[in-house]
Amino acid sequence: MTEWKPRIGVVTFPGSLDDRDALRAATLMGGEPQTLWHGDADLGGVDAVILPGGFSYGDYLRTGAIARFATVMDAVGAFAEDGGPVLGICNGFQILCEAGLLPGALIRNRTLSFVCRWVNIRAERGLQTIAAGDVLPVPIKHGEGQFVASEAELDRIERDGLVAFRYCSPGGVVDDAFNPNGAARGIAGVRNDSGNVLGLMPHPEHAVDPDLGPTGGQSVFGWLFDAARARAASYA
Amino acid sequence: MRFRFEVLVSLKDALLDPQGKAVQGALPRLGWSNVSEVRVGKHIALTVEADDETAATAQVQEMATRFLSNPVIEDFQVLEVEPAS
Secondary structure: OOOOOOEEEEEEOOOEOOHHHHHHHHHHOOOEEEEEEOOOOOOOOOOEEEEOOEOHHHHOOOOOOOHHHOHHHHHHHHHHHOOOOEEEEOHHHHHHHHOOOOOOEEEOOOOOOOEEEEEEEEEOOOEOOEOOOOEEEEEEEEOOOEEEOOHHHHHHHHHOOOEEEEEEOOOOOOOHHHOOOOOHHHEEEEEOOOOOEEEEOOOHHHOOOHHHOOOOOHHHHHHHHHHHHHHHHHHO | OEEEEEEEEEEOOOOOOHHHHHHHHHHHHHOOOOOOOOOOOEEEEEEEEOOOHHHHHHHHHHHHHHHHOOOOOEEEEEEEEEEOO
16 A cells, blocks of 8 residues: 555745745655645645745735735635645745734834844644654745734733744744844744644745755644644545 | 725834834934834725715725735724815
8 A cells, every 4th residue: 555645735826936845845745746826716635735935916015915815715714714734834824814814913024134044943832743842943034024913912822822933042942032033922933723724934845855954844844744644534 | 986095004003113113213314313103104095986985985994904904913094085086
C-alpha cells in the first residue's frame, strides 16, 4: 500500500509571490501539490489549503482587504467552517484576518521599514507536530506585519489559547528586543477557536529544505499535514 | 439620482499610527515644532446611483463597515458632499 499523500491546495491571487515556493515545500514535505486560482468556485477536493505570501491586489486599501472577497474565499470559508485545515502565510495571514477567520489585524511595522531576515518564533501551545515551547527559526519579509487588536480582544486571544507563535530569542525568550515589527505581545501567529485555521507572518515554506538553511518551517507543514490526515481519517 | 460621498478612514485612537508618527517626526526639521497628535488616514471619494439620499447613505455606511474600513483597527466617517450632477 502506498503512503497516503495529502493534497495541498495553494491559492494564487493576483499579486501572490510565494505560491510556487509553497507548492514546492508541500511537495518536499511529502504532499501532493494542487494549484488553486482566486476565481475558482471550489477547492477540487483538496485536503488542506495554503494562502501564500505576496501582495495580493497590490495591498490596495488594506493588506488582504480585496483578496478576502475573491471568489475562492467563499469556498475557503466553507472549508474552514467544515474543519478543513487552512494555513495563511504572511499575506495569507492578512487575508484570513480580513476575512474574520482569524482574530486581530496586521498593520504597518512599528519601524515603518520592510523587514527581511531570519527570526525565531516560539510555539505557545501544542499543535500536533509542534510542542509548546518549541523554537522555530524561520524567515520574515514584510512591511505590514504588526499584529494588533484591542486590549480586550488580546486578552481574549490569550485566554482562549489562540496565540500560536511569539517572536523570541534563539533560546526561546520572548522580549521586545526580538520583536521585529512591534506586534502586540510579540504575536507572530494565531489560530482560530477550533484550531484548524492557522496564520503567521513568518514564511515556513522558505524553511523546509536543509540544503538552503534552517528548517523551522517543517513542523508547520507537519501540523498542516497531520490536520489533513486526521480529517481524512474521520471521513474514511 | 447620483450622490457624491467622501469616506474618511482612520486608525483607532488606541492604536499607535506609525505613519502619523513618522510625519510628526519630520515636521520639526521643517521648522514646525509645535505640532502633535498627527494621524494619517484614508480619504475615499465615490459617487452612488440610488433612488434617494437615504438609500444612498445607507449603502455607503454598509460599504464602509464591510469593506472600506476594518472595524478591528479603524473608525470611519461618511460625509455626503453634494448631489452629483
